[in-house]
Amino acid sequence: MNALIHIDKLNLYYGHFHALKNISLDIPKKTITAFIGPSGCGKSTLLRTLNRMNDMIPSTRIEGTVNIGGTNIYSDEVSVEDLRKRVGMVFQQANPFPKTIYDNVAYGPRLHGITNKAELDKIVEKSLRQAALWDEVKDVLKKSAMGLSGGQQQRLCIARALAVQPDILLMDESTSALDPISTLKIEELVQELKDQYTIVMVTHNMHQAARISDRTVFFLNGEVVEADDTKTLFSNPSDSRTEDYVSGRFG
Numbered sequence: 512m513n514a515l516i517h518i519d520k521l522n523l524y525y526g527h528f529h530a531l532k533n534i535s536l537d538i539p540k541k542t543i544t545a546f547i548g549p550s551g552c553g554k555s556t557l558l559r560t561l562n563r564m565n566d567m568i569p570s571t572r573i574e575g576t577v578n579i580g581g582t583n584i585y586s587d588e589v590s591v592e593d594l595r596k597r598v599g600m601v602f603q604q605a606n607p608f609p610k611t612i613y614d615n616v617a618y619g620p621r622l623h624g625i626t627n628k629a630e631l632d633k634i635v636e637k638s639l640r641q642a643a644l645w646d647e648v649k650d651v652l653k654k655s656a657m658g659l660s661g662g663q664q665q666r667l668c669i670a671r672a673l674a675v676q677p678d679i680l681l682m683d684e685s686t687s688a689l690d691p692i693s694t695l696k697i698e699e700l701v702q703e704l705k706d707q708y709t710i711v712m713v714t715h716n717m718h719q720a721a722r723i724s725d726r727t728v729f730f731l732n733g734e735v736v737e738a739d740d741t742k743t744l745f746s747n748p749s750d751s752r753t754e755d756y757v758s759g760r761f762g
């Protein structure tokens with residue numbers, strides 16, 4: 512396996528609560544990996560360790576390593592700002608800035624020092640095209656992002672994440688607030704994006720994981736029970752707890 516992310520013996524504590532227990536997991540490059548499991552099993556916590564979003568939660572303590580492209584992202588030399596540029600994130604609720612569509616997408620590149628208008632125009636167009644939103648917004652780029660539909664706002668958030676050219680895109684239940692058609696659009700989009708990006712998604716929707724992911728990781732009580740090719744994990748799981756979960760017997 513050509514792993515881009517290599518997690519080794521990772522433990523995470525919120526104060527005294529042991530939320531992630533001895534997790535070792537490889538996540539391959541340019542694939543879609545889905546995290547599934549019942550509520551509270553640690554899916555979002557693990558996702559957040561991949562771009563150090565947990566740093567923002569006081570009393571969080573981490574043991575073990577998370578290597579991305581050969582670098583332990585928790586080492587002192589790593590700049591969190593650079594890390595988050597490489598590892599973008601899209602959340603459950605679309606959270607565009609109260610700015611124009613253009614300024615939302617140009618926000619990251621500007622933050623990283625790009626000021627040339629022609630260059631920014633190019634990045635904005637490319638990112639919106641990648642997020643399958645360009646055709647819908649190309650004539651209203653100077654309008655507020657807040658006027659877009661929920662599904663469009665979520666694709667705008669994907670465009671905003673892609674604008675800084677990350678290697679990895681983390682998606683935390685990014686379609687759970689959307690209607691079925693918008694969900695389908697984002698699922699199609701994610702499948703196109705995996706040619707260029709490594710995608711890790713948390714989903715409550717097992718059908719979604721089965722439909723679009725290449726690999727699936729099943730969590731229970733802060734532990735990884737099983738990680739495998741999606742087809743195998745759903746059709747021939749090796750652990751009875753996985754089988755119970757994917758067949759709907761619990762959770």
Ligand SMILES: Nc1ncnc2c1ncn2[C@@H]1O[C@H](COP(=O)(O)OP(=O)(O)OP(=O)(O)O)[C@@H](O)[C@H]1O
Binds near residue numbers: 530548550551
């Ligand atoms: N900031 C926090 N402080 C303390 N405990 C937390 C915090 N965030 C999460 N937890 C706890 O850690 C455990 C794992 O939470 P997490 O959100 O990672 O689970 P999840 O599998 O993503 O759940 P869900 O599917 O409901 O989003 C839960 O017991 C949760 O209550």
